[in-house]
Amino acid sequence: MAKYTAKFSCGHAETVDLVGPEKDRTRKLAWMEQKTCGACNKAAKAAKVAEAVEAVGDAPALEGSEKQIAWATKIRAEIIADLRAQRAAIATIALKVAGNAQAEAGIAAAYAAIDAAGAKTSAAWWIDNRTAGRAAAAALTEDVGAKALITRTIKA
Ligand SMILES: [Zn+2]
Numbered sequence: 001m002a003k004y005t006a007k008f009s010c011g012h013a014e015t016v017d018l019v020g021p022e023k024d025r026t027r028k029l030a031w032m033e034q035k036t037c038g039a040c041n042k043a044a045k046a047a048k049v050a051e052a053v054e055a056v057g058d059a060p061a062l063e064g065s066e067k068q069i070a071w072a073t074k075i076r077a078e079i080i081a082d083l084r085a086q087r088a089a090i091a092t093i094a095l096k097v098a099g100n101a102q103a104e105a106g107i108a109a110a111y112a113a114i115d116a117a118g119a120k121t122s123a124a125w126w127i128d129n130r131t132a133g134r135a136a137a138a139a140l141t142e143d144v145g146a147k148a149l150i151t152r153t154i155k156a
Helices: 022-034 038-055 066-096 101-119 123-128 130-135 144-155
Strands: 001-006 015-018
Touching: 001 022, 015 123, 038 066, 066 101, 066 123, 066 130
Parallel strands: none
Antiparallel strands: 001 015
16 A cells, blocks of 8 residues: 555545555556545535525425434435436326326326425435435335336336
């Protein structure tokens, strides 16, 4: 293990420990030159969260302890952004399945599930469901089957 000064595309430098063959270390340093540093990555992530929090400014107030609310506000912002993307994807699907009653019912259920999630005001609920919510917006809703139904119906 040896210490190297890694230069990043953002203009910052960090001291890093690298191990392994010399060519791998050189390659790693070259790769880091294309990336931004840890501090810039962290700042970019914080800015993204702040932007998402602002975007859901109209969401209902959360209930819980101060700490829970602070954490859940970030989680909700990220998940709501996902849900909005999901809604756009569902709208595209809806055009393809127009006239198929089963698919339309599934889509209506998916929309209802998205709205239900958006209306949740328990900070604990958002915290408990963060992993599922990030993995698949549909999975955090009470109607987990809606998305599966749409997918299945389209394949059928
Ligand atoms: Zn930087």
